Amino acid sequence: MTDRNAAPLLSVRNLTVSFGGPDIVDDLSFDIGQGEIVALVGESGSGKSVGSLAVMGLLENATIQGSACLSGGVGSGEQEASTELIGLPARRLRALRGRRISMIFQDPLSSLDPLQTIGGQIREVLKAHTRLTGVALHSRSIALLEQVGIVDPEGCLALLPQRLSGGMRQRVMIALAIAAEPDLLFADEPTTALDVTVQAQVLRLLKGLRDQTGMAMVFITHNLAVASAIADRVIVLYAGQVVEDAPADVFFRRPAMPYSRALLSAAPRLEAVLAGYGHLEAPRGQVPSPGQRGTACRFAARCDDVRDTPCLASMPPLVSIAANGEAHHTVRCARWEELAP
């Protein structure tokens, strides 16, 4: 699915976000390829949500620096120029949202309008982005609900969100988000509020939609099991920075950053068990808060492999550790070579 040679769909460079205080997201850089599913992984406070909301232009009262470049769309026939999202006027950003980039959130009930039927909400989005009316509008609504696996789409259109189960609500939410066929979907913990069985269904649905439509996805989660089920690539965030960026298969077999390993041992996964991180262990301590990040490696205080030099001497840069011919793999650890298994 992923073509590394093609220009990335979204290219985030040196993204820095603050709310008048210390930087919440600090110099974040990553690429999302066309049709690629990237898991943005990290503990709460790592900046994964804030970073995504900044790219979507959904943060208020935030100071945002850096760049997030969305390459031109090809789906609509005519080639559009690529667009810099950071600093884009609100009007143009709004026209892009829903149509090129879209987002779903953790709690599908509070994300839906409680006073409007499902049909009304789908029509609202379709009217905002398409010229569909009448019968065409109706059949497109039905098709969308079918696409997200709603069994009785006709009946569902007339229902209020409160009448739907959690899984159904998230399916409807996904239908709304993909209504205008965006190229990129941010999914912020979309399965966290759901039962485990429903979680698996929604994950399968999202992956199926990608395979069908070629829509890329940024999947924000703190759950590595979920990430392993869906992601082509994993980006680990720690204290507002990228600390590892690796293809999913590489990441889950041999993570390079001690933090990634700590996360993996905290998640009960078969692959991790086989790789020798079978004991369940949470990383000790806490993520340093934005004001107390210091100039050394931010994971140092919690790292089992920390050394005064080089770890505490300076901030390790994000370096590429991909061998010749291997896929893109970067890590932010001064001792990655010594620690490599």
Next chain:
Amino acid sequence: MGNGNLLYVLRLGGVKILLLLLVSMAGFTLLHLAPGDPLSQFTLAPGMTAERLAQIAHGMGLDQPLWRQYLHWLHGIMTGDWGHSFRDQSPVLGIIVSHLTATIELGLAALGISFSLGLGMGLMGALRAGRAVDDVTSVISIILFSLPTFWLGLVFIYIFSVRLQWFPTGNFSSPGDRSIVGYLRHLALPALTLGLVSVPVWSRYMRTFAGEILKQDQIRTARALGLSSGRIIVHRLLRGALLPMIPVAGIYLPTLLSGALVTETVFSWPGIGRLFLDSLQYRDYPVVMGVLMFSAILVLVSSTLAELLHHVADPRLRA
């Protein structure tokens, strides 16, 4: 379901009738406990004798024990006879109706002012939460809330009528002037007074309801889906915040009546409120009781209507 609904309606209706009964008893008792006597207006009439007074008292039924007077009055009310004014013998219901238009006009004008100002201020405060606009609207609300109605009315009369001479000091219209402009000039100050003092109710509730909706994920989601802010404000925010305002309105609309009492007195506005005060001064028991019952019924009707309207307007309750 149907059976339960019927029981619910019966119980609700029963409670309301009981309430009306209690209000009428309390009103009747208080009225007769208060010093003063409806007969006092006749005592100074020339050629008045003790026998003649007793005759009048007997004619009015005032020589009977209180409980009999009450039962008599209650029987009248039940059979649609609200009694006759002690002052001029005209039927109470007719007097109330003839004063009603003035109060309704004043009430509607005041409601328009307080609703638009209050909702606007609340909405602005919620949309600019924590910023200057929010603080300013809050402070204005608190100031308006603390102002006594009569004082505000007098200040308006002093500034706009006495000093600036823009508006008349009171009354429904000037003699000989039947123009709509003349009427509106008379309506302006009382409507503004009554309207301004009820602004805080709407603005504070609106600020709270709208603030709660803005905190919900659905607003962020609507933006993420590319809906315009105008659409979001009207269709999500306004709709969602106005819905819980309906029951609030049901409770607060009748309080306009008590505000009207003061406002109508200050501005000599010939409405229900002034009728009540005048009748109280003359110890015109039938009219006072009539207005009292009328207001009590209005309170119950308005809260019931609000409840029903809320049921109709909120799709979640219909489903």
